[in-house]
Amino acid sequence: MSKPLKQIHLAAHFPGVNNTTVWSDPQAGSHVEFASFAHLARTAERAKFDFLFLAEGLRLREQNGLIYDLDVVGRPDTFAVLAALAAVTDRLGLAGTINSTFNEPYEVARQFASLDHLSAGRAAWNVVTSWDAFTGENFRRGGFLTPDQRYERARTFLETAWELFDSWHGDEIVADRESGVFLGDPEAGAFEHHDAHFDISGRFNVPRSPQGRPVIFQAGDSDEGREFAAAGADAIFSRYGTLAEGQAFYADVKGRLARHGRSRDHLVILPAATFVLGDTDAEAHELAHEIRLKQVSGQSAIKFLEQLWNRDLSAHDPDGPLPAIDPDPGENTVARGRASVRMYRDPIATARQWRELAEAKQLSSRELIIEVTGRQTFVGAPETVATSINDLVQADASDGFILVPHITPGGLDAFADTVVPLLQERGVFRTEYEGSTLRDHLGLPEVPAAPRAAKVAS
Numbered sequence: 047m048s049k050p051l052k053q054i055h056l057a058a059h060f061p062g063v064n065n066t067t068v069w070s071d072p073q074a075g076s077h078v079e080f081a082s083f084a085h086l087a088r089t090a091e092r093a094k095f096d097f098l099f100l101a102e103g104l105r106l107r108e109q110n111g112l113i114y115d116l117d118v119v120g121r122p123d124t125f126a127v128l129a130a131l132a133a134v135t136d137r138l139g140l141a142g143t144i145n146s147t148f149n150e151p152y153e154v155a156r157q158f159a160s161l162d163h164l165s166a167g168r169a170a171w172n173v174v175t176s177w178d179a180f181t182g183e184n185f186r187r188g189g190f191l192t193p194d195q196r197y198e199r200a201r202t203f204l205e206t207a208w209e210l211f212d213s214w215h216g217d218e219i220v221a222d223r224e225s226g227v228f229l230g231d232p233e234a235g236a237f238e239h240h241d242a243h244f245d246i247s248g249r250f251n252v253p254r255s256p257q258g259r260p261v262i263f264q265a266g267d268s269d270e271g272r273e274f275a276a277a278g279a280d281a282i283f284s285r286y287g288t289l290a291e292g293q294a295f296y297a298d299v300k301g302r303l304a305r306h307g308r309s310r311d312h313l314v315i316l317p318a319a320t321f322v323l324g325d326t327d328a329e330a331h332e333l334a335h336e337i338r339l340k341q342v343s344g345q346s347a348i349k350f351l352e353q354l355w356n357r358d359l360s361a362h363d364p365d366g367p368l369p370a371i372d373p374d375p376g377e378n379t380v381a382r383g384r385a386s387v388r389m390y391r392d393p394i395a396t397a398r399q400w401r402e403l404a405e406a407k408q409l410s411s412r413e414l415i416i417e418v419t420g421r422q423t424f425v426g427a428p429e430t431v432a433t434s435i436n437d438l439v440q441a442d443a444s445d446g447f448i449l450v451p452h453i454t455p456g457g458l459d460a461f462a463d464t465v466v467p468l469l470q471e472r473g474v475f476r477t478e479y480e481g482s483t484l485r486d487h488l489g490l491p492e493v494p495a496a497p498r499a500a501k502v503a504s
């Protein structure tokens with residue numbers, strides 16, 4: 047008997063600051079106005095997507111001391127946006143990225159429990175440790191915690207938040223209206239937690255929410271990050287959207303679950319993916335190239351080069367060859383808050399590879415940057431894109447995708463209208479929501495109320 051087809055999970059990423067959005071397109075809208083968020087959320091819900099996703103960026107990124115050119119759009123607060131979206135959607139999950147490095151568990155647990163109530167069980171928390179000290183300077187602790195200490199804080203932060211979520215059991219609010227007698231548990235919400243990072247006790251003041259605990263996402267990629275996900279996350283936002291890389295990541299993370307006593311089905315793996323649709327494959331490929339040219343202007347290409355070279359290259363000609371000089375291998379002082387900087391672990395070796403590639407393919411600096419950064423994941427006619435997505439999911443390269451449109455907020459419309467019906471026809475994507483909570487959509491088990499005796503933990 048052949049294996050039953052896996053059901054695909056799909057989500058919509060509202061792009062904050064990024065290198066994907068084509069700002070120059072006349073259809074591009076605001077990244078701050080609520081109408082944009084509402085448009086993307088409604089499209090995602092119309093298409094029966096699992097959830098809408100917001101990343102987190104807590105500081106405007108800089109390059110050579112100036113705001114990085116794609117950052118000026120700003121990024122409104124996650125909880126305010128998701129709470130407002132809860133009011134204009136009914137079933138769509140609402141996932142927010144909130145770091146565990148600069149916040150406090152009581153505050154974050156209250157916010158997510160509140161969002162879960164307001165949305166009737168649709169909240170998800172993407173727990174990130176955040177990239178760098180630069181972001182931390184915004185907070186009272188300054189740079190705070192070195193990267194190697196951040197996962198330890200994340201682990202105990204999440205455990206503490208769970209204790210808070212579990213401090214109510216769901217049966218407390220049983221006051222007898224007629225007699226006016228409160229029949230509930232007088233211990234409701236009591237918690238106590240003491241460890242190296244948190245020394246807190248008190249009463250949690252938000253009753254148990256519809257999902258008990260929000261769905262937990264994780265997005266780090268190191269061994270520690272993967273272990274953190276395997277131990278406690280319900281889903282992973284990954285960067286591996288291709289067959290070979292996706293399968294390797296999927297096998298690695300799913301393989302860690304047994305050690306934590308968890309089932310393989312209880313961790314959903316969702317890479318970020320971009321897409322370009324056309325009436326034919328050829329038209330889509332042509333369009334994809336035009337989009338890449340808009341995503342990487344000559345000026346943006348120089349900015350990308352400076353991030354690797356760690357030097358001022360403002361006088362460099364983007365239409366000429368790569369800089370002949372090697373990158374400055376010292377601490378990166380040109381770019382601050384840019385995730386890509388951390389990805390170039392050996393800048394001199396990367397520059398050498400880039401030069402070899404540029405020479406082999408006769409590429410200018412700008413063309414080389416177009417080649418090595420952010421190529422679209424799915425390009426083709428709707429039929430081709432539906433097939434690629436389904437093939438990757440059935441081959442265990444992922445359980446679905448978090449789609450990042452290049453036009454905000456209308457960039458998902460065509461996908462919803464053309465690709466989703468094809469996936470539905472093939473029986474691999476829902477035609478209606480079956481449950482009402484995000485846990486239902488993702489096929490995750492319910493979180494039972496904690497037994498009363500286990501309520502207070504150290």
Ligand SMILES: Cc1cc2nc3c(=O)[nH]c(=O)nc-3n(C[C@H](O)[C@H](O)[C@H](O)COP(=O)(O)O)c2cc1C
Pocket residue numbers: 100101102103143145173174175176177265266267268269270271272283284285318
């Ligand atoms: C796909 C992906 C998305 C991420 N999104 C965010 C984000 O939105 N905000 C943030 O502060 N950090 C984000 N991170 C950073 C992680 O939280 C983490 O700090 C970083 O990856 C370093 O951990 P690692 O060494 O385990 O990868 C993301 C990481 C990955 C891999």
